Amino acid sequence: MYELETTALDRIKLRLGLAEFPVELNSIAVEVICAMYNRSFHEGIKTEGVDTFSTTFVDDILKEYETEFSRYLAIKEKQANTNRGVLRFL
Numbered sequence: 001m002y003e004l005e006t007t008a009l010d011r012i013k014l015r016l017g018l019a020e021f022p023v024e025l026n027s028i029a030v031e032v033i034c035a036m037y038n039r040s041f042h043e044g045i046k047t048e049g050v051d052t053f054s055t056t057f058v059d060d061i062l063k064e065y066e067t068e069f070s071r072y073l074a075i076k077e078k079q080a081n082t083n084r085g086v087l088r089f090l
Helices: 002-016 023-040 061-081
Strands: 047-050 053-056
Touching: 002 023, 002 061, 023 061
Parallel strands: none
Antiparallel strands: 047 053
């Protein structure tokens, strides 16, 4: 399970271009780790059907979180630019 955690956190950091993993994304990491764990039992299956039960895995587990990733990066960019261009006298 530790390997899945490390892999998920590393992939999220690489996707967002981050050096450290932010705690704000912990819930996404948990969902990704669960998806990776479930996928490990049926690795490589794209579609499988048995009567009314079928299994399909997506190619990119992180793709469904692109909106959240974009929002996170936008918020961080806005926070970084909050004091830009402000002149303060001491």
